[in-house]
Amino acid sequence: MVHIPVLQKEVLQYLEPKPNENFIDCTIGKGGHALAILEKNGPNGKVLGIDQDQEIIQCLKTRAAAKGEEERLILVCDNFANLEEIVKKQNFKKISGILFDLGMSSWHLEESGRGFSFLRNEPLDMRYDLRNPLTAEKIINFWSEPDIEKILKEFGEENFSEKIAKTIIKERKFGSIKTTFQLVRIIKKAVPLRYQEQRLHCATRTFQAIRIAVNEELENLRKVLPQAVEILPAEGKLIVISFHSLEDRIVKNFFREKARENILKIITKKPVSPDLKEIKINTRSRSGKLRTAVKICLK
Numbered sequence: 001m002v003h004i005p006v007l008q009k010e011v012l013q014y015l016e017p018k019p020n021e022n023f024i025d026c027t028i029g030k031g032g033h034a035l036a037i038l039e040k041n042g043p044n045g046k047v048l049g050i051d052q053d054q055e056i057i058q059c060l061k062t063r064a065a066a067k068g069e070e071e072r073l074i075l076v077c078d079n080f081a082n083l084e085e086i087v088k089k090q091n092f093k094k095i096s097g098i099l100f101d102l103g104m105s106s107w108h109l110e111e112s113g114r115g116f117s118f119l120r121n122e123p124l125d126m127r128y129d130l131r132n133p134l135t136a137e138k139i140i141n142f143w144s145e146p147d148i149e150k151i152l153k154e155f156g157e158e159n160f161s162e163k164i165a166k167t168i169i170k171e172r173k174f175g176s177i178k179t180t181f182q183l184v185r186i187i188k189k190a191v192p193l194r195y196q197e198q199r200l201h202c203a204t205r206t207f208q209a210i211r212i213a214v215n216e217e218l219e220n221l222r223k224v225l226p227q228a229v230e231i232l233p234a235e236g237k238l239i240v241i242s243f244h245s246l247e248d249r250i251v252k253n254f255f256r257e258k259a260r261e262n263i264l265k266i267i268t269k270k271p272v273s274p275d276l277k278e279i280k281i282n283t284r285s286r287s288g289k290l291r292t293a294v295k296i297c298l299k
Contacts, residue, residue, distance in 0.1 A: 005032025156209030
């Protein structure tokens with residue numbers, strides 16, 4: 001499957017990579033944004049790429065070697081919540097910009113076999129980092145009804161969180177819930193028929209909520225944003241692409257707080273979304289929202 005990076009044109013527009021500048025891609029994934037940056041920041045500019053998934057990192061190493069970019073693309077398998085530690089360990093300096101693309105990669109949905117998609121019958125895993133002891137199966141089979149309801153409501157903004165949680169508890173008494181299709185059948189039992197007939201699949205919010213809980217996505221985002229600002233020098237650029245309202249709210253509020261403190265200057269007063277041409281090519285881009293800010297030079 002061809003990887004299509006979301007809002008690539010806009011990322012390059014706001015980052016403005018110049019020869020010999022260094023950048024950090026905190027969610028490098030299949031490398032679409034990073035490789036585009038490397039086309040602009042040669043001959044000596046580098047990109048530090050971070051991803052939690054070892055399979056993704058190995059795949060990208062092969063791809064970078066094929067393009068002759070292995071010297072300029074520094075790859076680290078780690079959680080971006082450890083950004084300051086990673087940068088220090090890699091001795092990565094003179095950073096012109098930091099990028100976060102918070103979207104789940106097509107590889108995870110289509111090829112990983114880890115149960116990220118409700119359209120495929122796969123084990124309930126949903127981990128980006130396979131060293132993580134928490135899986136979707138453990139949440140579904142061992143968490144309490146109030147805890148399951150809470151994540152469905154808070155992380156999935158699911159209107160039927162109470163009914164879905166109650167049905168999960170009831171169904172797991174008859175045996176472990178191990179696959180995505182088992183979970184989808186349970187969700188369909190719990191929600192009204194009219195909810196199943198809407199454009200948005202009735203399992204979307206539940207799967208989103210469980211994935212966020214497994215990977216601590218929102219907490220990690222809250223942890224890393226202050227680190228990114230600390231690492232950036234004056235005039236350094238920070239770009240975040242989010243894909244649901246919870247992430248976007250965290251980024252928006254953080255940018256506003258740092259703008260009030262005269263630490264950041266917000267460049268995008270409103271988030272930038274993909275145009276119709278991009279959405280037609282890559283339908284998964286439709287919910288993407290890009291926000292960017294620049295660190296202010298304090299005099």
